Amino acid sequence: MKLVTRRQWGARSARSQAGYLASTRGVKVHYTGSYVDPRLADDHGRCAAMMRQIQNGHMDGNGWNDIGYSFAVCPHRYVYEGRGLHALPAANGPGLNTGHYAVLGMVGNKGLVTPTDDMLHGIRDAIEHVRAKGGAGGEVKGHRDGYSTDCPGAKLYAWVKRGAPRPKGGGTPPKPPAPPEDVLEILFNAGIRKPLTVPPGGRVSVPWEAEYADPSNVHGGGPSWTPKAKEWALVTLGTVVDGQAAGEKLKHVLAEYEKGGSARVKDHFGEDKIGDGTRVEYTLSGLMWLRDDRGYRVDLVNEGARPVTVTKAHLRVAR
Ligand SMILES: [Zn+2]
Ligand SMILES: [Zn+2]
Incomplete structure (x- = not known):
């Protein structure tokens, strides 16, 4: 798993320590529920900034102690540490956080809406990580299961309903930077x-x-x-x-x-x-x-x- 630690993405400190989570029934998958800049798909350089923006929204907008997700996954298969293992998330909704870890795929309802194969692999990597190290059970559900929201959007939810399988073919390799177009020989x-x-x-x-x-x-x-x-x-x-x-x-x-x-x-x-x-x-x-x-x-x-x-x-x- 390509883990990006809080220090590596420049996370703010939590205002207070999240509650301890010994085990869960599984994982709930999320999307941002808002516009995601499509340039994120081709530019991993933007992904850490996206994490910081989400954390600011959760701490300053929602008034939460920290980013609400346990982990978040960018289009390039990197798994960003949110609250992390054995920490109570906030993103599943009141009363629903002890049951499941919260994992975000960095797609939204406008702009970038389609998860890449690498993102699906990354979410799968995160699911296996919380099962192996975080006491998570076998459930994989969407945020909308048991809570009134359209999260995680049609595409991620359809994938969750199919059992959140790994895409075939091992994911797409990152594209090398493209040289400028011209008419040179x-x-x-x-x-x-x-x-x-x-x-x-x-x-x-x-x-x-x-x-x-x-x-x-x-x-x-x-x-x-x-x-x-x-x-x-x-x-x-x-x-x-x-x-x-x-x-x-x-x-x-x-x-x-x-x-x-x-x-x-x-x-x-x-x-x-x-x-x-x-x-x-x-x-x-x-x-x-x-x-x-x-x-x-x-x-x-x-x-x-x-x-x-x-x-x-x-x-x-x-x-
Ligand atoms: Zn959600
Ligand atoms: Zn990325």
């Missing part, structure tokens, strides 16, 4: 086939073992590529990074090396990408003057204290 387009780990203090060249387009054969294999002639090119890099602790720095650098060698001549341009403790998608794009007697690489420099894993990387060089 592609020189080189590549990605990685397996996750790349950058140790603390390490500098790693992205290997580009997945070649999507290389029409003029600028890539001989390995991390370097060399154009056939001197020219300007638009270089666009996208990465998806896991395990980058909040505030830690992973530099993305477009670097020039000796042709056919591993001696670095200089760094062209780059950006310091700062982690927020969750999966982060980064993009970097710029014009670069390329020489036909150099090798060019993308280097990742981990200036943080822990290893960082790059699960996706995509490079496009175009003129």
Whole structure:
């Protein structure tokens, strides 16, 4: 389970400790009951902020001691810790909180209304987590079961009525960041086939073992590529990074090396990408003057204290 702790999503402290919950009959599934920004579906960077917004609404609007849910699940299968295990939730309605944990799927009645397969997997992950660690029984119900509300909405409720099954196919992988649309000619387009780990203090060249387009054969294999002639090119890099602790720095650098060698001549341009403790998608794009007697690489420099894993990387060089 991809758990995001309260500290990781920036939760406020509860005003007072929730009542102890030794066991429950099961779980009740919820939705927000309001508008959810559809951009959430493609941008995991928005999900922690959504949690903070929900918590503020529950504490400042409803006057509750804390966020009302036990756990909440974003479209990307991350399970956010709300009140957590063995804590009385508030979201099920008066008198109904001792019977069930409350698990939110981050969809609403307007905007983003359809749960992704990853969200259903995540809710299922949360259900199995409270069964294994939180004394929850086997029931899976909707908020509307026993309480007057349309929550958790038609789609999640239909899924609950089917027994909240895992979707087939293991869920959709997160999309790599899309480079901008344009009418340029592609020189080189590549990605990685397996996750790349950058140790603390390490500098790693992205290997580009997945070649999507290389029409003029600028890539001989390995991390370097060399154009056939001197020219300007638009270089666009996208990465998806896991395990980058909040505030830690992973530099993305477009670097020039000796042709056919591993001696670095200089760094062209780059950006310091700062982690927020969750999966982060980064993009970097710029014009670069390329020489036909150099090798060019993308280097990742981990200036943080822990290893960082790059699960996706995509490079496009175009003129
Ligand atoms: Zn509800
Ligand atoms: Zn997310």
